[in-house]
Amino acid sequence: MQISLKNVSFTYQADGPFARQALSGVSLEVAAGQCQGLAGPSGSGKTTLLQLVNGLLKPCSGRVQVGELEPAALNPRQLAQLRRRVGLVFQQPERQFVERLVGDEIAFGLRYATQVPPKEYAPQVGEALQAVGLQASYANREISHLSGGEKRRVALAGILVMRPEVLLLDEPTAGLDYPAIRAVIATLQFLKRQGTTLLLASHDFPLLFELCDQLAVLKEGQLVYHSPLAELGQQVSFLQEMGLELPVPTLLAASLAQRGFTPGAHVFTDPQALARAIREQLLT
Amino acid sequence: MIRLTGVSYTYPGQGQPALDGLDLEISRGEFLVIMGRNGSGKSTLARLLNGLLTPTKGIVTVEGMDTARRQNLLKIQQRVGMVLSEPDSQFVSNLVEEEVAFGPENLGLSSNQIQARVKEALALVHMEDYAEHPPFSLSGGQKQKVCIASLLAMQPAYMILDEPFSMLDAGDRKALVDILRHLQQERNLTIVLVTHEVENIPAADNIVVLDAGKLVFRDQVGQLPADEETWVNWGLRPPPLLGLARAFYERTGQKFPLHLSPEEMASLLCK
Amino acid sequence: MWEKAISGQYVPGDSWLHRRDPRSKLLASFLLLAVLFLAEVPGELLICGAIAALLWHLGQLPLAHLREVLRPFWLLILLVAVLQFWWGAGGTTGPGPLPFLGANRGWEAALALALRLILLIMVMHLLVATTTPLQLADAWSWYLSPLGKLGFPVAELVVIMAISLRFIPLFLQESAHIHKAQLARGIDFREGSLKQRLAKTLGILVPLLRNSLQRSEELAEAMEARAFQPGQRRGRLYERKTSAGDLVFLLVAAGLLALFTW
Numbered sequence: 001m002q003i004s005l006k007n008v009s010f011t012y013q014a015d016g017p018f019a020r021q022a023l024s025g026v027s028l029e030v031a032a033g034q035c036q037g038l039a040g041p042s043g044s045g046k047t048t049l050l051q052l053v054n055g056l057l058k059p060c061s062g063r064v065q066v067g068e069l070e071p072a073a074l075n076p077r078q079l080a081q082l083r084r085r086v087g088l089v090f091q092q093p094e095r096q097f098v099e100r101l102v103g104d105e106i107a108f109g110l111r112y113a114t115q116v117p118p119k120e121y122a123p124q125v126g127e128a129l130q131a132v133g134l135q136a137s138y139a140n141r142e143i144s145h146l147s148g149g150e151k152r153r154v155a156l157a158g159i160l161v162m163r164p165e166v167l168l169l170d171e172p173t174a175g176l177d178y179p180a181i182r183a184v185i186a187t188l189q190f191l192k193r194q195g196t197t198l199l200l201a202s203h204d205f206p207l208l209f210e211l212c213d214q215l216a217v218l219k220e221g222q223l224v225y226h227s228p229l230a231e232l233g234q235q236v237s238f239l240q241e242m243g244l245e246l247p248v249p250t251l252l253a254a255s256l257a258q259r260g261f262t263p264g265a266h267v268f269t270d271p272q273a274l275a276r277a278i279r280e281q282l283l284t
Numbered sequence: 285m286i287r288l289t290g291v292s293y294t295y296p297g298q299g300q301p302a303l304d305g306l307d308l309e310i311s312r313g314e315f316l317v318i319m320g321r322n323g324s325g326k327s328t329l330a331r332l333l334n335g336l337l338t339p340t341k342g343i344v345t346v347e348g349m350d351t352a353r354r355q356n357l358l359k360i361q362q363r364v365g366m367v368l369s370e371p372d373s374q375f376v377s378n379l380v381e382e383e384v385a386f387g388p389e390n391l392g393l394s395s396n397q398i399q400a401r402v403k404e405a406l407a408l409v410h411m412e413d414y415a416e417h418p419p420f421s422l423s424g425g426q427k428q429k430v431c432i433a434s435l436l437a438m439q440p441a442y443m444i445l446d447e448p449f450s451m452l453d454a455g456d457r458k459a460l461v462d463i464l465r466h467l468q469q470e471r472n473l474t475i476v477l478v479t480h481e482v483e484n485i486p487a488a489d490n491i492v493v494l495d496a497g498k499l500v501f502r503d504q505v506g507q508l509p510a511d512e513e514t515w516v517n518w519g520l521r522p523p524p525l526l527g528l529a530r531a532f533y534e535r536t537g538q539k540f541p542l543h544l545s546p547e548e549m550a551s552l553l554c555k
Numbered sequence: 556m557w558e559k560a561i562s563g564q565y566v567p568g569d570s571w572l573h574r575r576d577p578r579s580k581l582l583a584s585f586l587l588l589a590v591l592f593l594a595e596v597p598g599e600l601l602i603c604g605a606i607a608a609l610l611w612h613l614g615q616l617p618l619a620h621l622r623e624v625l626r627p628f629w630l631l632i633l634l635v636a637v638l639q640f641w642w643g644a645g646g647t648t649g650p651g652p653l654p655f656l657g658a659n660r661g662w663e664a665a666l667a668l669a670l671r672l673i674l675l676i677m678v679m680h681l682l683v684a685t686t687t688p689l690q691l692a693d694a695w696s697w698y699l700s701p702l703g704k705l706g707f708p709v710a711e712l713v714v715i716m717a718i719s720l721r722f723i724p725l726f727l728q729e730s731a732h733i734h735k736a737q738l739a740r741g742i743d744f745r746e747g748s749l750k751q752r753l754a755k756t757l758g759i760l761v762p763l764l765r766n767s768l769q770r771s772e773e774l775a776e777a778m779e780a781r782a783f784q785p786g787q788r789r790g791r792l793y794e795r796k797t798s799a800g801d802l803v804f805l806l807v808a809a810g811l812l813a814l815f816t817w
Contacts, residue, residue: 041453042424056735080743088739096736098761112755113741148322162741175369175450177322177480178521203453206524245454248546249524255550275527282553283535334780361782373773376714378721379565382689385792387781395794402792416567420724438781 001067001085001165001197003030003053008062010048022048023221025062030199030214035192037212037229038201039244044218046201047091050168053199054088055079066166084113087164091171093155094148102129102146103139106158113162128161132187149180156187166197173204185210205247209269217244233257233268249274286310286333286364286442286474291342293328302328304497306342310476312441315468317485318478320494321519326478329494330446333476334364346442362391365435369447371427372420380406380422380430381415387438398437405437409463425456432463442474443467449481461487482515482523486542493518506539565687570615571800572685577694577793579801584682586808591674593815597663600670606811607677614685624680625673632672640665690793692717697795711785718774722767729766733759 010023023045030036038046051057052064055071064071066086074082090096099105106128107121116124126136132153143151152172159167172188173181181204188211191198202208208215208229215232217225217239224242225235232239236254239246249271256278263277288308294301303325310316310333320326331337332344335351346364349356365387368374377383384405388398406412409429414422419430428448435443443464449457465487467473477484485491485505493501495518501508508523509515510530515522529540532553544552572580587606594600611621625632640661683691696703696713703709737758738744744755 041455051735054739056738076745077743080738080741080746083739084741090732090736090739093736095766096733096762097765098758108758109740109742112747112751112758113743159740175447177519178516179321179519181521205454206521243455245458247524251546252525252549255546256553259550259554261550261554271524272527275525275531278528278553279531279535283531331776336776336780358782358784361780366777366780368773368777370770370773372725373770374777376718376721376774376778378688378724382687382792385689386778386783389790389792390782390784390787391790392788393790395791398790398792416565418564418724420728434781 002032003028003036003166003197003199004063004065005029005049005052006063006065008049008052008059008064010045010052010057011060012048014060021221023052023218026218026221026223027062028216028223028226030197032197033192033195034214035188035198035200035212037208037215038199038218039203039205039208039215040218041203041243043220045221046218047170048221049218050088050170050199050201053166053168054083054086056088080113084109084162085164086166086168087159087162088168089156089159089170089172091174093158094151097143097151097155100142100144101139102141102143102154105143105154106139106161109158109162124161125157128157131160131190132157133183147180149176149183152176152180153183153187156184160187160191164196166199167191168199168201170201171203172200173202173207181207205250206271209247209250217242219243229269230265233265236268247271285312285347287345288332288339289343289345291332291339291344293325293332293337294340295328300497301340302497303332303339303494306497306499308492308499308502310442310474312474313468313472315465315475315487315489316477316492317488317490318476318492318494319480319482319485319518319520321480323496324494324519325497326480326494327446328497330366330444330476330478333442333444334366335360336366358391362438363440364442364444365438365440367428367431367435367443367445367448369450371424371431374431374434375419375427378418378420379415380411380417380419383419383430384434384437387434391438401437401439405433408436408467409433423456424452425459428452428456428460429463432460436467440473442476444476444478446478447480448477449479449484454483457481457483480520482521485523493520495519564684566616566620566684568615568685570613570685572610572614572681574800575685575804576795576797576801577686577690578697578795579797579805580682580686581691581694581698583804583808584678586805586812587678588675590808590811590815591671591678593812594671595815597667599815600667602811603674604670606807607674607681610681611677614681616681616684620684621677625676628672628676632669635672636665636669639668688717688720693791693793693795708785710789722770726763726767730759730763733762 005026005028008023008026011019011021013019026049038049040046048057052059053066055074058072066082069082071079071082097105098108103125106125110116110121110124125139129136129138134150134153143154146154172184176184185207188198192211200208200212212229215227215229216223219242225239227235233253236246236250250268253267253274261282263281267274267277288306291303291306292301293303306329318326318329328337332339335357338352344351346360349360351360375383376386381402384402385398388401406415409432411426411429411433414426419427422430449460461484464475468475477488488505490504491501491508492499500518510526510533512522512526515526523542525542529542532538532540591603594603692713695716696709699709742755742758744752
């Protein structure tokens with residue numbers, strides 16, 4: 001399913017004296033099966049944008065479409081159905097756990113949002129666990145005994161069990177340590193291979209560089225940048241002027257490019273490739 | 285100085301110790317980063333430094349005072365301040381000014397003293413204009429600044445921060461690290477930053493790495509291992525230019541200066 | 556001037572009301588509440604209205620705030636007024652079917668009750684808008700201090716009260732957030748049998764409760780790290796000082812009370 005935003009604006013509490021404009025005139029197209037990165041500092045509107053795509057919020061102006069559907073035009077029942085196909089993983093999703101056991105928590109959505117019969121829960125929970133890199137035996141473990149990274153993956157599994165065609169993620173790696181981050185990346189790569197459309201909002205650039213095909217940047221509610229990731233190298237100084245804190249290897253690649261060192265577009269987003277290129281071409 | 289000698293800590297009901305036989309000294313005025321994966325014992329170590337936890341084996345002293353003795357606790361908590369990762373769970377008040385006053389109030393100071401300290405603390409974190417705002421309406425970075433100010437108002441000699449940036453973006457993190465460095469340099473404040481984010485390394489003087497409750501590295505930043513395997517074994521993200529640093533060392537026999545700006549690095553490499 | 560004037564939230568300022576001693580404000584507010592319910596229609600009630608308006612002005616609160624403050628209560632006020640209209644018993648004296656509904660029915664009584672409720676909300680908001688949480692807590696602890704001499708843990712109680720209040724906005728924020736998160740899983744709260752809908756509601760209550768418990772543990776740790784110990788002698792951010800204005804305020808409130816009960 002593809003995602004489309006056309007000239008979308010959104011203001012919180014628009015009808016009161018405390019209105020706050022979160023998005024203005026944002027247009028974004030995400031083709032089916034693509035991984036779209038969404039970067040920007042906190043408060044730039046990333047969370048708002050994600051919630052517009054799955055209908056938790058309705059745009060004040062402009063149009064949001066997911067596949068053939070327009071979330072703003074759906075009634076609550078249709079919205080609930082849409083959200084089984086368009087999953088949204090909030091920040092720190094482990095704060096929403098309801099059940100005590102891993103298997104019950106993952107099956108929560110199946111139990112209350114689908115017509116899947118209870119005897120089907122176990123195999124589907126098993127599949128979801130596998131997708132996040134956890135063994136099927138995790139289903140019987142107590143959530144309170146899990147590490148932060150495991151909890152995050154269980155929360156992810158709880159969304160994946162619904163088999164969404166589109167997955168929206170809000171800061172999926174925030175608060176996780178490196179091994180847990182690698183596990184989440186592995187899951188997202190698996191989903192990419194399966195053809196799931198991904199919209200990834202994060203300020204973790206290494207994550208975005210590793211996974212995304214396209215990168216969009218929000219600043220104070222406006223879309224200031226939208227290009228394929230491969231073209232990032234040409235825009236580094238522009239992005240810096242926008243106030244974005246790019247990772248050091250990217251900045252190094254840009255400084256080197258200014259001095260005529262241009263081994264290829266990949267060095268801006270892949271620190272290993274950068275190191276290799278420098279070793280082979282500069283240090284010999 | 286904070287000194288740990290043969291310190292072990294086992295949580296009640298657990299079989300394995302979270303920290304095992306730790307020896308560590310933290311000097312006045314240093315900027316120390318304590319790294320390790322989740323579960324390595326970092327947070328336990330942080331809480332041992334200010335007496336929130338007392339060791340099940342061994343002894344922790346803060347400027348000679350034993351943290352296990354109740355009569356020392358108030359003094360220790362004044363000397364050693366602690367900031368946690370979730371600001372919302374630390375606020376006791378609905379007004380920034382009153383939040384920052386909470387610590388000094390606990391110290392039994394006079395109204396004038398408290399007001400002066402609150403003003404000074406807020407100025408140190410550039411939040412003077414927000415004195416009458418409610419903390420919950422602030423952004424993540426601003427909330428952490430208020431937490432830091434709340435500790436500064438107690439005029440500690442040591443500041444422990446346990447994963448303070450985990451929910452913040454790079455811009456906020458940079459601003460806060462600058463504030464911490466400034467405090468270290470201007471006020472001889474000892475900063476102990478407990479984190480798993482390797483981006484914080486350049487700001488530090490010294491690094492400690494914990495793995496499964498044991499101390500596996502304790503040295504200056506420049507002495508950190510240059511091979512990725514060690515980092516991955518520690519459960520930490522290998523610092524981004526590690527591969528480059530190793531290649532540079534192999535080619536030139538010199539250590540690659542990772543603390544330089546990208547511009548400076550580029551001109552160095554092009555020579 | 557920052558914007559979030561929600562009902563029950565302190566509004567920073569330096570007005571005459573802001574500068575009053577919190578202890579006198581607390582007492583005067585209660586006196587005024589008593590006055591409100593003893594005032595008879597129409598004259599005395601209108602005097603109360605005038606006093607409330609005067610206080611609103613003295614607090615330098617903009618009129619726009621009034622609308623926002625009353626917004627959450629309109630439905631309740633309407634409901635109670637309608638009840639008064641239909642079910643206030645006939646006659647001029649004697650209790651009605653429900654204790655707070657007074658004795659008369661009809662337009663007059665309904666309007667009077669609505670006005671009383673509006674003025675009540677205004678007075679309470681005035682108190683909270685011009686007095687910071689710490690000042691209020693301090694005022695309470697001064698009034699309760701005789702109990703302290705009897706061994707009652709007044710200071711701790713006041714701290715607990717202040718902290719609980721401060722968690723209310725967080726609670727509301729968090730339950731809204733959890734609600735959204737469950738909606739995002741495709742859960743339709745309105746659909747299904749009663750049993751199913753109750754189970755879905757647990758989907759909000761359970762995480763909320765668990766998170767609150769976790770937060771309170773973290774908070775206890777943070778407070779301890781800031782040298783908080785129950786039973787200690789704590790300093791105060793604000794000095795307690797009373798002035799002539801406070802005396803005037805109290806005298807007026809007490810005077811009205813005496814006048815109306817007479």
